[in-house]
Amino acid sequence: MKIGEISEQTGLGIHTIRYYEKQGLINKPEKDDSGHRNYSRLDTELLNWIACMKHSGMPLSKIQSYTSAVYNNNNAQCLALLQEHLHHLHQQRVQLDHYITVTETKINRLKKP
Numbered sequence: 001m002k003i004g005e006i007s008e009q010t011g012l013g014i015h016t017i018r019y020y021e022k023q024g025l026i027n028k029p030e031k032d033d034s035g036h037r038n039y040s041r042l043d044t045e046l047l048n049w050i051a052c053m054k055h056s057g058m059p060l061s062k063i064q065s066y067t068s069a070v071y072n073n074n075n076a077q078c079l080a081l082l083q084e085h086l087h088h089l090h091q092q093r094v095q096l097d098h099y100i101t102v103t104e105t106k107i108n109r110l111k112k113p
Contacts, residue, residue: 001039010047017047023060025050025067046070057092058085 007014020026026046029037046067053063062081069077 001041001044003037003039006039006044006047009044010051012047012051020047020050023064025060025064027071042070053085056085056089058088 001009003014003017006012007017010017012020017026021028026043029039029043032038050063050067053066054060058066062085066078066081069075069081
């Protein structure tokens with residue numbers, strides 16, 4: 001799959017995809033005879049997952065560790081990284097629930113005459 005197609009499928013810009021390649025988040029794709037990058041199905045899956053992890057607050061260094069583990073078929077490392085991230089997300093949810101409650105309380109106080 002060419003970079004334009006993968007950009008369309010993942011919602012990531014071409015420059016972002018190239019940046020992720022340079023950062024080692026995905027393997028450099030093979031090039032066809034005309035020099036165009038040819039991405040695999042795994043690259044597409046990883047780019048979708050990278051976007052998800054990044055939007056959920058996972059640092060690029062941890063994302064790089066995860067994708068490296070995927071390419072190396074190291075399921076134990078993938079599992080450990082995802083469990084750690086899930087724990088972080090649960091902590092974030094608790095904090096957000098608190099902020100929502102505080103904000104709602106303030107709004108209700110301001111609505112009262």
